[in-house]
Amino acid sequence: MVSLLSLPLFITSSLSLLLAAFFTLLYVRITRFHQEAVKNYIIFAISALSNSVFFGAFAIFLNSAEFPIVLNITNRITVISAMFSFLLSLHFYLAFFNYRAPIFLRWSYCICVVFSFFALFPNAYFLGSALFSTSKYYTGLVYGPLFELWGGWVLILSGYSVFVIIKVFQRQRQRGKVGSGTVLLLLIANIVWLITGVLDMLTGLQFIDIPPLTWAGSFFVICCIAWLLIKDIDGLYEAKRNLNTQLMFDHVTNACSRSYLDVRMTESFNLLFRGQLSSVAVCVFDIDYFKEVNDTYGHETGDSVLAGITKVVKGAIRTSDCIARLGGDEFVILINNHDAHNDVPKLIERIRAQILDTEYEVKGRKFQVSCSFGVAEVLSTFDDTGIDDVPSFILAKADDALYHVKRNGRNNIACVSVLSANSCNDIELLSSF
Structure with missing residues (x-):
């Protein structure tokens, strides 16, 4: 009959194995397809696998009192896997939190390999082959002085893990970093693991007589680390979203960036050539005498003017259109x-008038700005023969219209209808205001 004490161990062994498989697949996918440095994931996956072996071997061990050979084997596997579970968790903390202890870590692996060698073969110094009643809950193997030394070594590993997390927690709090609560939870989990490990060791040495508890502390730690990595994954994608936002939008004005404008213009002309749009208009504009604004009122005020103009344009156009900042005080409006x-x-005249009517105030001094606009409009009948880059070609035509305005007094709108690579209407200056 299966011992009731072993049922939680079988369950946690299965869950740990699933976590190991999940984070291994996650590591492979992220490194192969996204080229992210996530070696911590594979360290945790190996740690979860080690814990799965520990839980499974311990569960079988608890049911093997009547099977000396099985008990002999599982007892040794339990001792080795428990030791490496502590070591791999420590390795994860050092790697994940960038805590430097490379020499200690290398020597720790060497020491664990030596203890594993002694644990594999029956001997009077570590674990013999004779059985004895460890407690009223389970039977174990007769141990020697090296086993007691092994217990001290495991305490060193677990104690050092707690020490590392305490230092990380203090560092997080001092720097005011977000996530110190998660580190505190991890610290509590490791302290619980340390306490349960000590209690099980005292049971094994026959100082006390309680049911096995190390597995509960170990699984608590695994769950906390898994949660930590899930938050790390969320952080990775949040960073990517922020990067995409920075690439898509200008941080001063919140207008689209030049690179994102290229994407939007390509999409618009593709829709135009498929007959899904009747026309596409590209309007290039800049602020008249913007240098004087910066020189008189300061660059901070200049940035406020740029942001204010962007807000005016966004309020006038539809969501299917967009405004982008090319650089400096030069903008582009894409109209589908x-x-x-x-x-x-x-539409452009309404925008021009609203910009001119907007007042800005600096230290009690009020001022207004005007803008010059150049518009190039393309109909669905446009012939793109001989044009390699249609968006750049139309943008250049709108730029020509803008300079036509500047040569004729500024604060105006010039329009041109582009028919083909070699044909367009004359630039028409709008002066109806």
């Missing part, structure tokens, strides 16, 4: 028209 009757010049 589904309806051939939409009047782009009127």
Whole structure:
């Protein structure tokens, strides 16, 4: 009959094995497809595997009192896997929290290999082949002085793990870093693991007589580390999202970036050539005499003006359109028209007027700015023969229209309808205001 004490061990062994498999697959996928440095994941996977072996061997050990050969083998596997479980957890903490102890770690592996060698073969110094009643709960092997030394070594590993986490927790608190609560939970889990390990060791040495508890502390630690890695995964993707946002949007104005504008323009012209848009308009504009604004009121005020203009434009265009900052005080508005009757010049005129009506105040001094606009509009009948890069070609035409405005007094709008690579309407200056 299976001992009731062993049932939680069988369950936790299975769960630890699943965690080991999950984080191994995660490590392979992230390193192969995303080129992220996540060696901590494979360290944890090996640690979870070691714990799975420990839980499984201990569970069989608890049911082997009547089977000396099985008990002999599982007892030795339990001793070896328990030791490496502590060591691998320590290895994970050192690697994950960037805590330097490379020499200690290398020597720890060497010492564990030596203890494993002694544990594999029956001997009077470590574990013999004779059985004795460890407690009223289970039977073990007769141990020698090296086994007691092994117990002290395991305490050193677990104690050093607690020490590392305490130092990390103090470092996190001093730096005001987010995540100190998770480190505190991990610290509590390791202290629980240390206490349960000591209690089981005292039971093995016949100082006390209680059921096995190390497995509970060990599984508590595994769950906490798994949670820590899940938060780390979330942090990785949050960092990627932030990076994508930085690549997509200008941090000063929250307008689209130049690289994202290229993507949006390519999409718009593809839709135009498939007949899903009636026209695409590209408007390039900049602020008249913006250098004087910076020189008079300061660059911080200049940034506020740029952000204010972006807000005005965003309020006037649709979500299918976009405004992008090319650099400095130069912007581009991309307008996608589904309806051939939409009047782009009127839209740009509303934007020009709203910008001109907006007042800015610095230390009691009020001022306004004006902008010059160049618009190039492309209809669905556009012939792109001979044009390698349509977005850049149309952008250049809008830029020509902008300079036409600047040569004729600024604070105005110039429009051109582009028909093909070699044909477009004359640049028309709008002066109806």
